[in-house]
Amino acid sequence: MFQSSFKTLSAKAAALLDQELMSSGSFSIDQLMELAGLAVAKAVYHEYPSTGRNKVLVLVGPGNNGGDGLVAARHLKLWGKHEPIIYYPKKSTKNQLYANLLNQLKDLEIAEIESNEEVIEMLKDQNGVKVIIDSLFGFSFKPPIRDPFKDLIKYLSDNYGKIAPIVSVDIPSGWDVDQGPVDIDINATTLISLTAPKPCANHFAKPGKTHYLGGRFINGKIAQKYDLQDLLSLYKNDDLIVKL
Amino acid sequence: MFQSSFKTLSAKAAALLDQELMSSGSFSIDQLMELAGLAVAKAVYHEYPSTGRNKVLVLVGPGNNGGDGLVAARHLKLWGKHEPIIYYPKKSTKNQLYANLLNQLKDLEIAEIESNEEVIEMLKDQNGVKVIIDSLFGFSFKPPIRDPFKDLIKYLSDNYGKIAPIVSVDIPSGWDVDQGPVDIDINATTLISLTAPKPCANHFAKPGKTHYLGGRFINGKIAQKYDLQDLLSLYKNDDLIVKL
Numbered sequence: 497m498f499q500s501s502f503k504t505l506s507a508k509a510a511a512l513l514d515q516e517l518m519s520s521g522s523f524s525i526d527q528l529m530e531l532a533g534l535a536v537a538k539a540v541y542h543e544y545p546s547t548g549r550n551k552v553l554v555l556v557g558p559g560n561n562g563g564d565g566l567v568a569a570r571h572l573k574l575w576g577k578h579e580p581i582i583y584y585p586k587k588s589t590k591n592q593l594y595a596n597l598l599n600q601l602k603d604l605e606i607a608e609i610e611s612n613e614e615v616i617e618m619l620k621d622q623n624g625v626k627v628i629i630d631s632l633f634g635f636s637f638k639p640p641i642r643d644p645f646k647d648l649i650k651y652l653s654d655n656y657g658k659i660a661p662i663v664s665v666d667i668p669s670g671w672d673v674d675q676g677p678v679d680i681d682i683n684a685t686t687l688i689s690l691t692a693p694k695p696c697a698n699h700f701a702k703p704g705k706t707h708y709l710g711g712r713f714i715n716g717k718i719a720q721k722y723d724l725q726d727l728l729s730l731y732k733n734d735d736l737i738v739k740l
Numbered sequence: 741m742f743q744s745s746f747k748t749l750s751a752k753a754a755a756l757l758d759q760e761l762m763s764s765g766s767f768s769i770d771q772l773m774e775l776a777g778l779a780v781a782k783a784v785y786h787e788y789p790s791t792g793r794n795k796v797l798v799l800v801g802p803g804n805n806g807g808d809g810l811v812a813a814r815h816l817k818l819w820g821k822h823e824p825i826i827y828y829p830k831k832s833t834k835n836q837l838y839a840n841l842l843n844q845l846k847d848l849e850i851a852e853i854e855s856n857e858e859v860i861e862m863l864k865d866q867n868g869v870k871v872i873i874d875s876l877f878g879f880s881f882k883p884p885i886r887d888p889f890k891d892l893i894k895y896l897s898d899n900y901g902k903i904a905p906i907v908s909v910d911i912p913s914g915w916d917v918d919q920g921p922v923d924i925d926i927n928a929t930t931l932i933s934l935t936a937p938k939p940c941a942n943h944f945a946k947p948g949k950t951h952y953l954g955g956r957f958i959n960g961k962i963a964q965k966y967d968l969q970d971l972l973s974l975y976k977n978d979d980l981i982v983k984l
Protein backbone atom coordinates (compact mmCIF):
# COMPACT_ATOMS: atom_id res chain seq x y z
CA MET A 497 0.00 0.00 0.00
CA PHE A 498 1.18 3.47 -0.88
CA GLN A 499 1.96 5.46 2.24
CA SER A 500 0.58 8.93 2.00
CA SER A 501 2.32 11.94 3.44
CA PHE A 502 -0.96 13.55 4.36
CA LYS A 503 -3.33 13.08 7.21
CA THR A 504 -6.58 11.35 6.33
CA LEU A 505 -10.04 11.36 7.91
CA SER A 506 -11.89 8.07 8.33
CA ALA A 507 -15.54 7.84 7.28
CA LYS A 508 -16.50 8.12 10.95
CA ALA A 509 -14.24 11.10 11.64
CA ALA A 510 -15.41 12.89 8.48
CA ALA A 511 -19.05 12.45 9.51
CA LEU A 512 -18.28 13.78 13.00
CA LEU A 513 -16.38 16.75 11.61
CA ASP A 514 -19.26 17.65 9.28
CA GLN A 515 -21.67 17.38 12.17
CA GLU A 516 -19.43 19.63 14.23
CA LEU A 517 -19.24 22.25 11.45
CA MET A 518 -23.01 22.35 11.29
CA SER A 519 -23.70 22.31 15.04
CA SER A 520 -21.08 24.18 17.06
CA GLY A 521 -19.64 25.70 13.88
CA SER A 522 -23.10 26.98 12.92
CA PHE A 523 -22.50 26.41 9.21
CA SER A 524 -25.50 25.77 7.02
CA ILE A 525 -25.40 23.03 4.44
CA ASP A 526 -25.97 25.75 1.80
CA GLN A 527 -22.75 27.48 2.83
CA LEU A 528 -20.62 24.35 3.04
CA MET A 529 -21.93 22.97 -0.24
CA GLU A 530 -21.32 26.28 -1.98
CA LEU A 531 -17.69 26.35 -0.86
CA ALA A 532 -17.16 22.65 -1.58
CA GLY A 533 -18.68 22.87 -5.07
CA LEU A 534 -16.70 26.01 -5.82
CA ALA A 535 -13.50 24.15 -4.92
CA VAL A 536 -14.48 21.28 -7.22
CA ALA A 537 -15.10 23.71 -10.07
CA LYS A 538 -11.72 25.37 -9.49
CA ALA A 539 -9.92 22.02 -9.60
CA VAL A 540 -11.65 21.06 -12.86
CA TYR A 541 -11.00 24.49 -14.36
CA HIS A 542 -7.28 24.31 -13.63
CA GLU A 543 -6.69 20.64 -14.31
CA TYR A 544 -8.77 20.49 -17.49
CA PRO A 545 -8.51 23.98 -18.98
CA SER A 546 -10.69 24.80 -21.92
CA THR A 547 -10.40 27.73 -24.25
CA GLY A 548 -13.67 26.98 -25.91
CA ARG A 549 -16.78 25.16 -24.91
CA ASN A 550 -15.45 21.83 -23.70
CA LYS A 551 -18.25 19.62 -22.49
CA VAL A 552 -18.13 18.52 -18.85
CA LEU A 553 -20.47 15.70 -17.95
CA VAL A 554 -21.49 15.97 -14.30
CA LEU A 555 -22.77 12.72 -12.82
CA VAL A 556 -24.93 13.71 -9.87
CA GLY A 557 -25.79 11.31 -7.06
CA PRO A 558 -28.76 11.50 -4.71
CA GLY A 559 -27.01 13.03 -1.69
CA ASN A 560 -24.59 15.77 -0.63
CA ASN A 561 -21.85 14.61 -2.99
CA GLY A 562 -24.32 15.20 -5.81
CA GLY A 563 -25.06 18.65 -4.43
CA ASP A 564 -21.36 19.52 -4.64
CA GLY A 565 -21.49 18.50 -8.30
CA LEU A 566 -24.50 20.72 -8.97
CA VAL A 567 -22.71 23.72 -7.44
CA ALA A 568 -19.53 22.94 -9.43
CA ALA A 569 -21.53 22.79 -12.68
CA ARG A 570 -22.94 26.26 -11.99
CA HIS A 571 -19.57 27.90 -11.37
CA LEU A 572 -17.98 26.25 -14.42
CA LYS A 573 -20.81 27.54 -16.58
CA LEU A 574 -20.56 31.05 -15.10
CA TRP A 575 -16.83 31.15 -15.85
CA GLY A 576 -17.74 30.65 -19.49
CA LYS A 577 -15.04 28.25 -20.69
CA HIS A 578 -16.73 24.90 -20.06
CA GLU A 579 -20.14 23.56 -21.03
CA PRO A 580 -21.51 21.40 -18.20
CA ILE A 581 -24.20 18.83 -18.86
CA ILE A 582 -25.78 17.02 -15.95
CA TYR A 583 -27.05 13.51 -15.42
CA TYR A 584 -29.10 13.39 -12.21
CA PRO A 585 -31.25 10.27 -12.34
CA LYS A 586 -32.29 9.98 -8.66
CA LYS A 587 -33.40 13.38 -7.51
CA SER A 588 -33.98 13.89 -3.82
CA THR A 589 -37.55 14.88 -3.04
CA LYS A 590 -36.87 15.56 0.65
CA ASN A 591 -34.42 18.37 0.31
CA GLN A 592 -35.38 21.74 -1.16
CA LEU A 593 -31.72 22.71 -1.46
CA TYR A 594 -31.13 20.20 -4.25
CA ALA A 595 -34.21 21.41 -6.11
CA ASN A 596 -32.90 24.98 -5.79
CA LEU A 597 -29.43 24.06 -7.01
CA LEU A 598 -30.98 22.27 -9.97
CA ASN A 599 -33.17 25.26 -10.72
CA GLN A 600 -30.08 27.49 -10.77
CA LEU A 601 -28.63 25.22 -13.46
CA LYS A 602 -31.84 25.35 -15.50
CA ASP A 603 -31.67 29.14 -15.36
CA LEU A 604 -28.16 28.91 -16.78
CA GLU A 605 -29.51 26.74 -19.59
CA ILE A 606 -27.39 23.79 -18.56
CA ALA A 607 -28.62 20.70 -20.38
CA GLU A 608 -29.69 17.54 -18.59
CA ILE A 609 -29.60 14.03 -19.95
CA GLU A 610 -31.91 11.39 -18.66
CA SER A 611 -30.58 7.84 -19.00
CA ASN A 612 -27.47 5.66 -18.84
CA GLU A 613 -27.90 5.13 -22.59
CA GLU A 614 -27.64 8.85 -23.26
CA VAL A 615 -24.54 9.04 -21.07
CA ILE A 616 -22.89 6.20 -22.96
CA GLU A 617 -23.78 7.65 -26.34
CA MET A 618 -22.35 11.02 -25.32
CA LEU A 619 -19.14 9.47 -23.99
CA LYS A 620 -18.60 7.40 -27.14
CA ASP A 621 -18.42 10.58 -29.23
CA GLN A 622 -14.72 11.44 -29.35
CA ASN A 623 -15.58 15.07 -30.02
CA GLY A 624 -17.92 15.13 -27.10
CA VAL A 625 -17.25 15.17 -23.38
CA LYS A 626 -13.72 16.24 -22.37
CA VAL A 627 -14.00 15.56 -18.66
CA ILE A 628 -16.44 13.78 -16.37
CA ILE A 629 -17.22 14.90 -12.82
CA ASP A 630 -18.11 11.99 -10.59
CA SER A 631 -20.26 13.42 -7.81
CA LEU A 632 -22.26 10.25 -7.35
CA PHE A 633 -21.35 9.06 -3.86
CA GLY A 634 -19.38 10.58 -1.00
CA PHE A 635 -17.99 9.47 2.31
CA SER A 636 -21.34 8.36 3.71
CA PHE A 637 -21.99 5.90 0.88
CA LYS A 638 -22.78 2.33 1.92
CA PRO A 639 -22.81 -0.54 -0.56
CA PRO A 640 -24.43 -2.09 -2.51
CA ILE A 641 -24.58 0.27 -5.46
CA ARG A 642 -28.09 0.25 -6.86
CA ASP A 643 -29.34 0.84 -10.39
CA PRO A 644 -29.00 2.89 -12.47
CA PHE A 645 -25.66 3.70 -10.82
CA LYS A 646 -24.32 0.14 -10.81
CA ASP A 647 -24.47 -0.23 -14.60
CA LEU A 648 -23.20 3.30 -15.10
CA ILE A 649 -20.17 2.82 -12.85
CA LYS A 650 -19.44 -0.55 -14.46
CA TYR A 651 -19.47 1.11 -17.89
CA LEU A 652 -17.14 3.90 -16.74
CA SER A 653 -14.81 1.41 -15.11
CA ASP A 654 -14.71 -0.94 -18.13
CA ASN A 655 -13.99 1.95 -20.47
CA TYR A 656 -11.22 3.65 -18.53
CA GLY A 657 -8.77 5.22 -20.97
CA LYS A 658 -11.27 5.06 -23.83
CA ILE A 659 -13.55 7.74 -22.45
CA ALA A 660 -12.90 11.17 -20.99
CA PRO A 661 -10.93 11.40 -17.72
CA ILE A 662 -12.93 11.38 -14.50
CA VAL A 663 -12.66 13.85 -11.62
CA SER A 664 -14.05 12.29 -8.46
CA VAL A 665 -15.50 14.48 -5.74
CA ASP A 666 -14.09 13.40 -2.35
CA ILE A 667 -14.31 9.65 -3.07
CA PRO A 668 -14.12 7.74 -6.35
CA SER A 669 -17.70 6.50 -6.36
CA GLY A 670 -18.10 2.93 -5.27
CA TRP A 671 -14.85 2.93 -3.28
CA ASP A 672 -14.97 2.03 0.36
CA VAL A 673 -14.16 5.27 2.19
CA ASP A 674 -11.60 3.60 4.42
CA GLN A 675 -10.44 0.62 2.33
CA GLY A 676 -10.45 1.96 -1.22
CA PRO A 677 -11.20 -0.03 -4.39
CA VAL A 678 -13.90 -2.69 -4.42
CA ASP A 679 -15.36 -4.81 -7.23
CA ILE A 680 -17.17 -2.12 -9.15
CA ASP A 681 -15.92 1.40 -8.83
CA ILE A 682 -14.89 4.55 -10.63
CA ASN A 683 -11.33 4.72 -11.92
CA ALA A 684 -10.67 8.40 -11.48
CA THR A 685 -7.81 10.40 -12.98
CA THR A 686 -8.24 13.32 -10.60
CA LEU A 687 -9.46 13.30 -7.03
CA ILE A 688 -10.59 16.40 -5.19
CA SER A 689 -10.65 15.68 -1.46
CA LEU A 690 -12.94 17.92 0.56
CA THR A 691 -11.83 19.19 4.00
CA ALA A 692 -9.25 16.37 4.17
CA PRO A 693 -8.45 13.22 2.19
CA LYS A 694 -10.26 10.11 3.28
CA PRO A 695 -8.17 6.96 3.93
CA CYS A 696 -9.09 5.50 0.51
CA ALA A 697 -7.07 8.35 -1.04
CA ASN A 698 -3.97 6.35 -0.03
CA HIS A 699 -4.88 3.98 -2.85
CA PHE A 700 -5.18 6.78 -5.35
CA ALA A 701 -1.64 8.01 -5.94
CA LYS A 702 -0.38 6.60 -9.23
CA PRO A 703 1.62 8.19 -12.05
CA GLY A 704 -0.50 10.41 -14.21
CA LYS A 705 -3.10 11.01 -11.53
CA THR A 706 -3.68 14.30 -9.75
CA HIS A 707 -5.00 14.96 -6.30
CA TYR A 708 -6.43 18.25 -5.06
CA LEU A 709 -7.60 19.42 -1.67
CA GLY A 710 -10.49 21.87 -1.30
CA GLY A 711 -13.12 22.97 1.19
CA ARG A 712 -11.04 25.48 3.11
CA PHE A 713 -13.46 26.23 5.91
CA ILE A 714 -12.41 24.58 9.15
CA ASN A 715 -11.20 26.58 12.09
CA GLY A 716 -8.06 26.09 14.18
CA LYS A 717 -9.84 24.28 16.98
CA ILE A 718 -11.32 21.66 14.66
CA ALA A 719 -8.04 21.39 12.74
CA GLN A 720 -6.22 20.68 15.99
CA LYS A 721 -8.82 18.21 17.19
CA TYR A 722 -8.53 16.20 13.96
CA ASP A 723 -4.78 16.81 13.58
CA LEU A 724 -5.19 18.62 10.25
CA GLN A 725 -2.94 21.66 10.83
CA ASP A 726 -0.10 20.41 8.60
CA LEU A 727 -2.55 19.59 5.85
CA LEU A 728 -4.20 23.01 5.99
CA SER A 729 -0.81 24.74 5.92
CA LEU A 730 -0.43 23.46 2.35
CA TYR A 731 -2.92 26.04 1.05
CA LYS A 732 -1.22 29.04 -0.56
CA ASN A 733 -2.39 32.64 -0.23
CA ASP A 734 -6.14 32.97 -0.72
CA ASP A 735 -6.41 29.90 -2.96
CA LEU A 736 -9.48 27.76 -2.42
CA ILE A 737 -7.74 24.59 -3.63
CA VAL A 738 -4.26 23.12 -3.49
CA LYS A 739 -2.68 20.36 -5.56
CA LEU A 740 -1.30 17.72 -3.18
CA MET B 741 -19.54 64.25 -12.75
CA PHE B 742 -17.18 61.50 -13.80
CA GLN B 743 -18.73 59.43 -16.56
CA SER B 744 -18.23 55.77 -15.87
CA SER B 745 -17.54 53.25 -18.58
CA PHE B 746 -19.51 50.60 -16.78
CA LYS B 747 -23.18 49.87 -16.45
CA THR B 748 -24.68 50.63 -13.06
CA LEU B 749 -27.74 49.32 -11.23
CA SER B 750 -30.03 51.76 -9.47
CA ALA B 751 -31.17 51.03 -5.91
CA LYS B 752 -34.50 49.88 -7.31
CA ALA B 753 -32.96 47.67 -10.00
CA ALA B 754 -30.51 46.15 -7.51
CA ALA B 755 -33.35 45.28 -5.14
CA LEU B 756 -35.33 43.71 -7.99
CA LEU B 757 -32.32 41.74 -9.18
CA ASP B 758 -31.68 40.38 -5.67
CA GLN B 759 -35.33 39.42 -5.38
CA GLU B 760 -35.11 37.67 -8.73
CA LEU B 761 -32.01 35.73 -7.69
CA MET B 762 -33.79 34.50 -4.60
CA SER B 763 -37.15 33.71 -6.21
CA SER B 764 -36.85 32.45 -9.78
CA GLY B 765 -33.09 31.97 -9.33
CA SER B 766 -33.72 29.86 -6.21
CA PHE B 767 -30.64 31.19 -4.45
CA SER B 768 -30.64 31.23 -0.68
CA ILE B 769 -29.37 34.24 1.19
CA ASP B 770 -26.72 31.94 2.73
CA GLN B 771 -25.35 31.14 -0.71
CA LEU B 772 -25.35 34.69 -2.03
CA MET B 773 -23.83 36.12 1.13
CA GLU B 774 -21.13 33.47 1.13
CA LEU B 775 -20.13 34.34 -2.44
CA ALA B 776 -20.39 38.09 -1.85
CA GLY B 777 -18.34 37.98 1.36
CA LEU B 778 -15.76 35.75 -0.29
CA ALA B 779 -15.37 38.32 -3.08
CA VAL B 780 -14.92 41.10 -0.51
CA ALA B 781 -12.23 39.09 1.27
CA LYS B 782 -10.43 38.46 -2.04
CA ALA B 783 -10.43 42.17 -2.89
CA VAL B 784 -9.02 43.07 0.54
CA TYR B 785 -6.44 40.29 0.35
CA HIS B 786 -5.14 41.48 -3.02
CA GLU B 787 -5.42 45.22 -2.50
CA TYR B 788 -4.00 45.22 1.03
CA PRO B 789 -1.61 42.27 1.11
CA SER B 790 -0.16 41.31 4.44
CA THR B 791 2.75 39.03 5.10
CA GLY B 792 2.15 39.00 8.81
CA ARG B 793 -0.84 39.58 10.96
CA ASN B 794 -2.11 42.94 9.74
CA LYS B 795 -5.19 43.96 11.62
CA VAL B 796 -8.37 44.44 9.60
CA LEU B 797 -11.18 46.23 11.39
CA VAL B 798 -14.54 45.08 10.05
CA LEU B 799 -17.38 47.50 10.72
CA VAL B 800 -20.55 45.44 10.60
CA GLY B 801 -23.96 46.98 10.02
CA PRO B 802 -27.31 45.52 11.01
CA GLY B 803 -28.34 44.13 7.61
CA ASN B 804 -27.11 42.12 4.63
CA ASN B 805 -24.16 44.42 3.99
CA GLY B 806 -23.00 43.57 7.51
CA GLY B 807 -23.44 39.87 6.75
CA ASP B 808 -21.10 40.22 3.77
CA GLY B 809 -18.54 41.73 6.15
CA LEU B 810 -18.89 38.84 8.60
CA VAL B 811 -18.27 36.33 5.81
CA ALA B 812 -15.27 38.35 4.55
CA ALA B 813 -13.76 38.40 8.05
CA ARG B 814 -13.99 34.61 8.22
CA HIS B 815 -12.23 34.00 4.91
CA LEU B 816 -9.48 36.52 5.68
CA LYS B 817 -8.82 34.80 8.98
CA LEU B 818 -8.81 31.34 7.37
CA TRP B 819 -6.23 32.50 4.81
CA GLY B 820 -3.96 33.28 7.73
CA LYS B 821 -2.34 36.54 6.65
CA HIS B 822 -4.72 39.08 8.17
CA GLU B 823 -6.14 39.45 11.66
CA PRO B 824 -9.76 40.60 11.45
CA ILE B 825 -11.42 42.31 14.41
CA ILE B 826 -15.12 43.05 14.26
CA TYR B 827 -17.28 45.87 15.52
CA TYR B 828 -20.94 44.85 15.32
CA PRO B 829 -22.91 47.15 17.62
CA LYS B 830 -26.46 46.51 16.35
CA LYS B 831 -26.92 42.78 16.04
CA SER B 832 -30.01 41.54 14.28
CA THR B 833 -32.19 39.40 16.52
CA LYS B 834 -34.57 38.37 13.74
CA ASN B 835 -32.18 36.53 11.53
CA GLN B 836 -30.47 33.31 12.60
CA LEU B 837 -28.04 33.56 9.70
CA TYR B 838 -26.26 36.55 11.23
CA ALA B 839 -26.00 34.77 14.58
CA ASN B 840 -24.50 31.78 12.80
CA LEU B 841 -22.00 33.89 10.87
CA LEU B 842 -20.98 35.58 14.11
CA ASN B 843 -20.61 32.22 15.82
CA GLN B 844 -18.29 31.08 13.03
CA LEU B 845 -16.09 34.08 13.80
CA LYS B 846 -16.08 33.30 17.53
CA ASP B 847 -14.94 29.78 16.69
CA LEU B 848 -12.05 31.30 14.75
CA GLU B 849 -11.17 33.38 17.80
CA ILE B 850 -11.80 36.62 15.99
CA ALA B 851 -11.95 39.44 18.51
CA GLU B 852 -14.88 41.80 18.82
CA ILE B 853 -14.83 45.34 20.12
CA GLU B 854 -17.88 46.91 21.65
CA SER B 855 -17.99 50.70 21.32
CA ASN B 856 -17.17 53.66 19.11
CA GLU B 857 -14.56 54.63 21.71
CA GLU B 858 -12.75 51.34 21.30
CA VAL B 859 -12.84 51.74 17.51
CA ILE B 860 -11.35 55.23 17.75
CA GLU B 861 -8.66 54.13 20.18
CA MET B 862 -7.70 51.25 17.92
CA LEU B 863 -7.58 53.46 14.84
CA LYS B 864 -5.41 56.07 16.55
CA ASP B 865 -2.69 53.49 17.14
CA GLN B 866 -0.42 53.83 14.10
CA ASN B 867 0.80 50.27 14.60
CA GLY B 868 -2.72 49.02 14.76
CA VAL B 869 -5.32 48.59 12.06
CA LYS B 870 -3.98 48.50 8.48
CA VAL B 871 -7.28 48.45 6.66
CA ILE B 872 -10.93 49.00 7.56
CA ILE B 873 -13.82 47.15 5.94
CA ASP B 874 -16.96 49.25 5.83
CA SER B 875 -19.86 46.80 5.70
CA LEU B 876 -22.22 49.09 7.55
CA PHE B 877 -24.91 49.92 4.99
CA GLY B 878 -25.70 48.64 1.52
CA PHE B 879 -27.98 49.57 -1.33
CA SER B 880 -31.15 49.35 0.71
CA PHE B 881 -29.99 51.93 3.27
CA LYS B 882 -32.32 54.85 3.85
CA PRO B 883 -31.23 57.96 5.78
CA PRO B 884 -31.00 59.21 8.44
CA ILE B 885 -27.98 57.44 9.89
CA ARG B 886 -28.69 56.63 13.52
CA ASP B 887 -26.36 56.24 16.46
CA PRO B 888 -23.89 54.76 17.06
CA PHE B 889 -23.23 54.76 13.32
CA LYS B 890 -23.62 58.52 12.83
CA ASP B 891 -20.79 59.42 15.19
CA LEU B 892 -18.65 56.58 13.89
CA ILE B 893 -19.03 57.59 10.26
CA LYS B 894 -18.39 61.23 11.15
CA TYR B 895 -15.16 60.22 12.89
CA LEU B 896 -14.02 58.13 9.92
CA SER B 897 -14.88 60.92 7.51
CA ASP B 898 -13.14 63.63 9.55
CA ASN B 899 -10.00 61.53 9.87
CA TYR B 900 -9.60 60.45 6.26
CA GLY B 901 -5.91 60.13 5.48
CA LYS B 902 -4.98 59.99 9.16
CA ILE B 903 -6.43 56.53 9.77
CA ALA B 904 -6.21 53.27 7.83
CA PRO B 905 -7.73 53.14 4.33
CA ILE B 906 -11.33 52.03 4.06
CA VAL B 907 -12.74 49.34 1.78
CA SER B 908 -16.46 49.86 1.31
CA VAL B 909 -18.72 46.93 0.54
CA ASP B 910 -21.01 47.83 -2.37
CA ILE B 911 -21.70 51.39 -1.18
CA PRO B 912 -19.57 53.80 0.86
CA SER B 913 -21.79 53.84 3.94
CA GLY B 914 -23.96 56.89 4.18
CA TRP B 915 -23.87 57.58 0.43
CA ASP B 916 -27.12 57.80 -1.43
CA VAL B 917 -27.17 54.71 -3.64
CA ASP B 918 -28.13 56.69 -6.72
CA GLN B 919 -26.76 60.17 -5.97
CA GLY B 920 -23.53 59.49 -4.11
CA PRO B 921 -21.99 61.64 -1.36
CA VAL B 922 -24.18 63.33 1.24
CA ASP B 923 -23.35 65.30 4.38
CA ILE B 924 -21.93 62.55 6.50
CA ASP B 925 -20.47 59.57 4.75
CA ILE B 926 -17.54 57.22 4.48
CA ASN B 927 -14.61 58.35 2.37
CA ALA B 928 -13.47 55.02 0.99
CA THR B 929 -10.19 54.27 -0.74
CA THR B 930 -11.42 51.02 -2.24
CA LEU B 931 -14.91 50.08 -3.33
CA ILE B 932 -16.02 46.53 -4.00
CA SER B 933 -19.24 46.59 -6.00
CA LEU B 934 -21.37 43.47 -5.70
CA THR B 935 -23.13 42.07 -8.78
CA ALA B 936 -22.79 45.47 -10.49
CA PRO B 937 -21.77 49.00 -9.48
CA LYS B 938 -24.55 51.18 -8.17
CA PRO B 939 -24.94 54.67 -9.70
CA CYS B 940 -23.12 56.31 -6.76
CA ALA B 941 -19.96 54.50 -7.93
CA ASN B 942 -19.78 57.15 -10.67
CA HIS B 943 -18.72 59.56 -7.93
CA PHE B 944 -16.02 57.25 -6.69
CA ALA B 945 -13.34 57.23 -9.39
CA LYS B 946 -10.49 59.48 -8.27
CA PRO B 947 -6.71 59.06 -8.48
CA GLY B 948 -5.40 56.67 -5.88
CA LYS B 949 -8.70 54.89 -5.44
CA THR B 950 -9.42 51.34 -6.52
CA HIS B 951 -12.67 49.77 -7.59
CA TYR B 952 -13.40 46.04 -7.70
CA LEU B 953 -16.36 44.04 -8.91
CA GLY B 954 -17.41 40.79 -7.20
CA GLY B 955 -20.43 38.57 -6.73
CA ARG B 956 -20.12 36.53 -9.89
CA PHE B 957 -23.37 34.64 -9.72
CA ILE B 958 -25.91 35.99 -12.17
CA ASN B 959 -27.04 34.01 -15.17
CA GLY B 960 -27.20 35.09 -18.79
CA LYS B 961 -30.92 35.79 -18.72
CA ILE B 962 -30.64 38.18 -15.77
CA ALA B 963 -27.49 39.74 -17.23
CA GLN B 964 -29.36 40.43 -20.45
CA LYS B 965 -32.42 41.79 -18.68
CA TYR B 966 -30.31 44.27 -16.72
CA ASP B 967 -27.86 44.90 -19.59
CA LEU B 968 -24.87 43.61 -17.62
CA GLN B 969 -23.24 41.35 -20.23
CA ASP B 970 -20.37 43.75 -21.00
CA LEU B 971 -19.69 44.21 -17.32
CA LEU B 972 -19.61 40.47 -16.64
CA SER B 973 -17.28 39.90 -19.58
CA LEU B 974 -14.61 41.78 -17.61
CA TYR B 975 -14.08 38.81 -15.29
CA LYS B 976 -11.00 36.78 -16.20
CA ASN B 977 -10.76 33.00 -16.03
CA ASP B 978 -12.20 31.61 -12.81
CA ASP B 979 -11.51 34.76 -10.80
CA LEU B 980 -14.19 35.77 -8.31
CA ILE B 981 -13.29 39.46 -8.49
CA VAL B 982 -12.04 41.89 -11.12
CA LYS B 983 -10.42 45.29 -10.74
CA LEU B 984 -12.40 47.80 -12.79
